[in-house]
Amino acid sequence: MSSRELILGRVRRALADVPPDDTPYEDAVARDYLREHGERTAAQDVELLAENLADYRALVHRCDEGELPALLARLLAERKAATVLVPPGLDPAWLAESDVTRVADRPESGPHELDAVDSVVTACAVAVAETGTIVLDAGPDQGRRRITLVPDHHVCVVRAPAQVVSSVPQALERLDPRRPATWISGPSATSDIELDRVEGVHGPRTLEVVIVG
Amino acid sequence: MSGTFVGMPAFPKAAREAVADTTLRGNLRHATHTIRAKREAAVAEVSDWAALREAGKQIKDHTLRHLDRYLVQLEEAVTAAGGTVHWAVDADEANRIVTRLVKETGESEVVKVKSMATQEIGLNEALEAEGIRAYETDLAELIVQLGRDRPSHILVPAIHRNRGEIRDIFRAEMGAWGRPAPEGLTDTPADLAEAARLHLREKFLRAKVGISGANFMVAETGTLVVVESEGNGRMCLTLPETLISVVGIEKIVPTWRDLEVFLQTLPRSSTAERMNPYTSMWTGAEGDGAGGGDGPRTFHLVLLDNGRTDTLADEVGRQALRCIRCSACLNVCPVYERAGGHAYGSVYPGPIGAILSPQLRGTGSEIDASLPYASSLCGACYEVCPVAIDIPEVLVHLRERVVEGGPVTRAGNKAVLKPAKGHAAERAAMRAAGWAFARPGVLRAGQRLASRTRGLHPRTLPGPGRAWSATRDLPAVPAEPFRDWWQRTNGGATEEGTAK
Numbered sequence: 244m245s246s247r248e249l250i251l252g253r254v255r256r257a258l259a260d261v262p263p264d265d266t267p268y269e270d271a272v273a274r275d276y277l278r279e280h281g282e283r284t285a286a287q288d289v290e291l292l293a294e295n296l297a298d299y300r301a302l303v304h305r306c307d308e309g310e311l312p313a314l315l316a317r318l319l320a321e322r323k324a325a326t327v328l329v330p331p332g333l334d335p336a337w338l339a340e341s342d343v344t345r346v347a348d349r350p351e352s353g354p355h356e357l358d359a360v361d362s363v364v365t366a367c368a369v370a371v372a373e374t375g376t377i378v379l380d381a382g383p384d385q386g387r388r389r390i391t392l393v394p395d396h397h398v399c400v401v402r403a404p405a406q407v408v409s410s411v412p413q414a415l416e417r418l419d420p421r422r423p424a425t426w427i428s429g430p431s432a433t434s435d436i437e438l439d440r441v442e443g444v445h446g447p448r449t450l451e452v453v454i455v456g
Numbered sequence: 457m458s459g460t461f462v463g464m465p466a467f468p469k470a471a472r473e474a475v476a477d478t479t480l481r482g483n484l485r486h487a488t489h490t491i492r493a494k495r496e497a498a499v500a501e502v503s504d505w506a507a508l509r510e511a512g513k514q515i516k517d518h519t520l521r522h523l524d525r526y527l528v529q530l531e532e533a534v535t536a537a538g539g540t541v542h543w544a545v546d547a548d549e550a551n552r553i554v555t556r557l558v559k560e561t562g563e564s565e566v567v568k569v570k571s572m573a574t575q576e577i578g579l580n581e582a583l584e585a586e587g588i589r590a591y592e593t594d595l596a597e598l599i600v601q602l603g604r605d606r607p608s609h610i611l612v613p614a615i616h617r618n619r620g621e622i623r624d625i626f627r628a629e630m631g632a633w634g635r636p637a638p639e640g641l642t643d644t645p646a647d648l649a650e651a652a653r654l655h656l657r658e659k660f661l662r663a664k665v666g667i668s669g670a671n672f673m674v675a676e677t678g679t680l681v682v683v684e685s686e687g688n689g690r691m692c693l694t695l696p697e698t699l700i701s702v703v704g705i706e707k708i709v710p711t712w713r714d715l716e717v718f719l720q721t722l723p724r725s726s727t728a729e730r731m732n733p734y735t736s737m738w739t740g741a742e743g744d745g746a747g748g749g750d751g752p753r754t755f756h757l758v759l760l761d762n763g764r765t766d767t768l769a770d771e772v773g774r775q776a777l778r779c780i781r782c783s784a785c786l787n788v789c790p791v792y793e794r795a796g797g798h799a800y801g802s803v804y805p806g807p808i809g810a811i812l813s814p815q816l817r818g819t820g821s822e823i824d825a826s827l828p829y830a831s832s833l834c835g836a837c838y839e840v841c842p843v844a845i846d847i848p849e850v851l852v853h854l855r856e857r858v859v860e861g862g863p864v865t866r867a868g869n870k871a872v873l874k875p876a877k878g879h880a881a882e883r884a885a886m887r888a889a890g891w892a893f894a895r896p897g898v899l900r901a902g903q904r905l906a907s908r909t910r911g912l913h914p915r916t917l918p919g920p921g922r923a924w925s926a927t928r929d930l931p932a933v934p935a936e937p938f939r940d941w942w943q944r945t946n947g948g949a950t951e952e953g954t955a956k
């Protein structure tokens with residue numbers, strides 16, 4: 244007998260007490276928890292997002308559409324970045340005012356190449372106000388998961404209010420399970436040494452979030 | 457389970473040694489109290505906590521009650537997304553499968569994400585025996601691995617080490633595993649984290665094979681979820697060409713939507729954060745999802761039984777499989793706080809370990825037979841558990857099994873457990889509870905919690921346990937105050953002292 248059959252057989256014997264007409268999934272779970280916590284306008288959600296991101300030590304910037312290229316240029320300059328990784332689908336206008344050397348993310352670029360890059364600029368798929376989370380789903384303007392991981396400086400642009408949801412349940416509704424997703428809440432951190440929080444063990448040590456709109 | 461930690465003494469003895477270790481106690485006390493206070497604040501932020509907790513419980517209970525169906529559905533979904541599913545009855549089989557898969561890649565080293573399942577099966581040792589080096593990449597796991605140590609907490613496995621000890625370990629051992637610690641390494645956490653970053657980065661960048669566990673598997677979509685903080689998980693999950701995930705069969709949730717419950721309860725219960733810094737979700741292998749070209753080209757999922765189906769067969773004990781390994785129960789447990797994680801002789805320490813290990817492994821060994829007594833039954837663990845596992849209920853149930861014997865399932869076969877020989881179990885109980893109640897502070901805390909939380913201090917046991925408890929007090933309510941007993945017997949060291 245295969246291990247598969249063995250395990251499934253054991254599971255079925257272990258569940259001999261479960262009646263065949265057991266409550267179906269649809270009725271088994273009371274979904275009386277909240278879809279979102281508190282009542283906020285879209286603008287208040289954006290406020291809360293900014294607050295919670297900052298609380299988890301992301302650097303948060305606000306600007307309108309027209310100011311974005313100048314802001315991104317300034318952030319890269321302040322960082323003294325010589326190279327910036329750009330996902331294939333990123334709006335070229337965003338970096339129009341920066342003279343930092345662009346590095347395209349090509350499928351064949353290995354981790355060592357990514358490690359040599361100073362900064363990365365991406366968009367996001369959705370952002371969650373209540374938890375201060377940005378979610379990337381590897382869309383064309385976000386690139387592969389690794390490009391927001393290996394470089395030490397990640398600038399992520401959130402379009403508000405369109406991309407901002409209130410809560411985790413609302414974020415999941417917007418995501419496609421077939422796409423790989425990375426949920427980011429603040430920069431990489433560890434509390435493994437006497438519970439002292441230290442930013443940036445392996446992921447980017449600096450996360451800057453630009454909320455546009 | 458692959459057995460207890462080698463040479464592990466029974467809980468009371470190990471605990472007594474741990475209690476005498478003042479550094480360990482100081483570190484643990486600081487850690488558990490800090491996380492505990494933060495957790496309360498994080499939970500208080502969510503007004504529907506009780507409803508989320510109930511939903512989490514219901515989702516997991518429903519899944520467990522139909523686990524065969526969800527396992528098959530998960531297998532189909534993962535396969536359809538380009539992954540390969542393997543089934544492992546026990547630790548040996550899981551280790552053989554992983555070793556074979558690594559060998560097939562031609563590689564002799566792997567990078568690992570912190571995973572309880574791979575610790576449970578002793579994967580690193582099994583790989584080592586076959587000439588494959590497994591690098592732990594979580595900072596705490598790295599400290600444990602370099603220190604040739606064992607994890608002592610689910611969430612912060614090196615919590616028993618302080619910064620000075622960590623610096624010493626890094627200085628002495630890093631060189632043997634790769635990039636040595638920088639010259640003049642200090643013991644500031646930032647410096648130590650930087651040393652780990654440099655040491656591990658060279659491993660991430662060249663690794664061809666990653667090994668992980670998973671926090672959740674979605675049956676409907678075949679999606680796996682890993683929740684972490686440091687980014688080492690993301691490194692191991694996305695950079696290698698081959699990814700092998702070893703996951704216990706109980707980690708399934710039926711639908712994508714179910715994640716909305718656990719992604720709210722897990723971080724707040726675990727690290728007391730609104731959301732942990734990183735959560736990765738992936739479905740199958742590269743090229744099949746819409747995000748093609750992103751991540752490992754080959755994905756293997758090893759579904760692990762290793763005692764879980766036996767646990768499932770116990771209608772009372774089954775609920776232990778709801779556990780999402782948040783570690784909240786450890787941080788509130790007065791016994792864990794004194795004894796430390798190592799005393800439990802298992803990768804699962806604390807209250808959850810006290811009910812999970814004896815079920816996964818059976819109560820054949822001395823340590824496993826004593827674990828159900830490693831508790832004051834104060835009920836604090838049940839209160840904080842985000843999936844409402846009634847740990848005290850299972851503890852009492854398991855005590856009854858140890859003392860009275862009764863039907864159990866081992867390796868899929870029904871058996872009848874013989875009652876524990878002599879009064880071994882009672883002695884174990886006296887001793888385990890004895891030192892926990894030795895300190896006035898703990899005793900008060902325990903009593904306060906006991907009276908506040910629940911009426912689970914039964915004088916007599918229901919059902920078949922009645923005969924036993926009719927003539928004896930249950931351990932948590934001893935005839936002689938434990939402080940007196942402790943003093944009289946020198947913490948149980950003088951065996952005669954326990955004779956009535």
Ligand code: SF4
Binds near residue numbers: 725781785837
């Ligand atoms: S038993 Fe509950 S509280 Fe303890 S680790 Fe598991 S889920 Fe968390």
